Amino acid sequence: MDQLRGMQIFRTVAECKSFTLAAERLDLPRPTVTNAVQAIERQLGVRLLQRTTRKVSLTVEGQVYFDRCSRVLADVDDLNNLFSATARPHGVVRVELPERMAHRQLIPRLPDFFARYPDLQLRVGASDRFADLVGEGIDCAVRVGTLRDSGLIAKRIGQMEQINVAAPAYLAAHGTPRTPAELPHHLAVNFYSSQTGRDMEWEYLDDGVVKTVGMRALVAVASSEAYLACCRAGLGMIQVPQLGLEPDLAAGELVEVMPEWRPAPLPVSVVYSHNRHLSARVRAFVDWVAEVLVVR
Template sequence: MIRHHYSRLRTMDRFDAMRVFTRIVERRSFTQAAGDLGLPRSSVTDAVKGLEARLGVRLLQRTTRHVSPTLDGEAYYQRCVSLLADLEDAEGAFVGAKPSGLIRMDVHGTQARHFLLPGLPRFLATYPGIRLHMSETHQQLDLIREGFDCILRAGELANSPLIRRRLATLERGTFASPGYLRRFGTPRTPEELEGHEMVGLLATDTAKISPLLFTVAGKVRQLTLPASLTVTGPETNVAAACLGIGLIQVPRYRVAAELAGGALVEVLADFPPAALPVHVLYSHTRQLSPRLRVLIDWMAAQFRERAGPAL
């Protein structure tokens, strides 16, 4: 992590200056890079000026609204990323050395609360030098440009240059409240869903209602029912189903308490939707840092431990 008491390149370690520069390139902003690293903006500016003076080239193009690397800056950025990764690996090779530093991650909130948060105190106690920033955007984002080290995503992934590691495959089901079934009847096959309604869950990447999925004779069939209510959040989705507003399809772990308490029941169990893959994604532009490596390994262990039969 950048040593906060260093404020000028003449007193700032050269590797620290490289960290400042790479963060600026990734964030496309002096201000946001300074905030990520806990430095005054003036220190960040001085670090880049010092690097440019040392190298004799201009590294960044600056306007009032935009910062981008020059051709020399892009080449230097790639070298810096490699050197910094090697430095972290070298420091982490010593006996007793533990990974440290800030990790910025974006997560699926419901999954993070169920699978990750219960074990987080122990992880932080094991690695007291690691600090986590955990956000929930529920939408597509540019991992590098927005300064994230990794993101947790559920569902099938579009083609991406990001490296992905599958953490789990979660079983899903179709659920409704007893009150809803009294009004609409209990369907025995997908063909009997005519006249039924669903809670419309909007897909984060397309802003369209996600269809219901059923496995029929080994093939996946999509079906979109009328929806009196559309939602964007998984918590609201489940709450609406409990109130009898419509059918939903979610991972089983998410409604375990509602099923046990009778607020929801499963329908069409013989025609389940496809299981839901869960991945962690990180950038291909850099080696996996020691702190990110231990975090991802820990995340995989948490999903194995808490998903149980649904993994």
């Protein structure tokens, strides 16, 4: 059995967590599946799967091998479809998304994505950290804000308008600021960078020029969902993209403050490694994200 076929069998066993289910999916005799995995383990000199009477799970070495062979198989699929204009995108796309964007805009629309691309599967990471695309084998990531990754290729898909918001409870306790001059008398929920650990300053546009103010804060977070939760709890004001907040504003759960002093719009980009071409499967996801977000 060739090595690529063996890798496909191993990947299927790992995904199914069962030799029997993998054999059924691949339409192969169970002994063939078992022998293929054992041959890989003998070749590598390590155990890749932990077998019990009830399930099969990956060992530490097995997880490393699974991640690497999944990338190899995806690259082979991309290569085989490189010059095919009619082939439907298929395979696994590994993506990293900003937490709030994933929860509010993208994940609720995934049924539409899979209806359009039934042969694709996604492995989604949703957080506000800056993932190592190359080291973690991630195909692409959506990044909001100014890009600092010089080793990545970026496709700009638009920008998001930002607004200043607060909870009614906060405004009842502290009053409503009208101008930046009043900010020293108010509290913010600070957001700190997962890269530097430093709090981001409060920003506003003054005749097209970005100005910043260091705000007092009781709490600082590195999660966009925690950022919103702290604001709703009345712990301070925040600055967030307006996209997706319309229901909260309409229901009065959040209130826009200082609308004449909004922060600058945030650029939105999809990034991927310079050593990975934008394959049909990744391009399908990138184009879909740009369509769903409809950022200006």
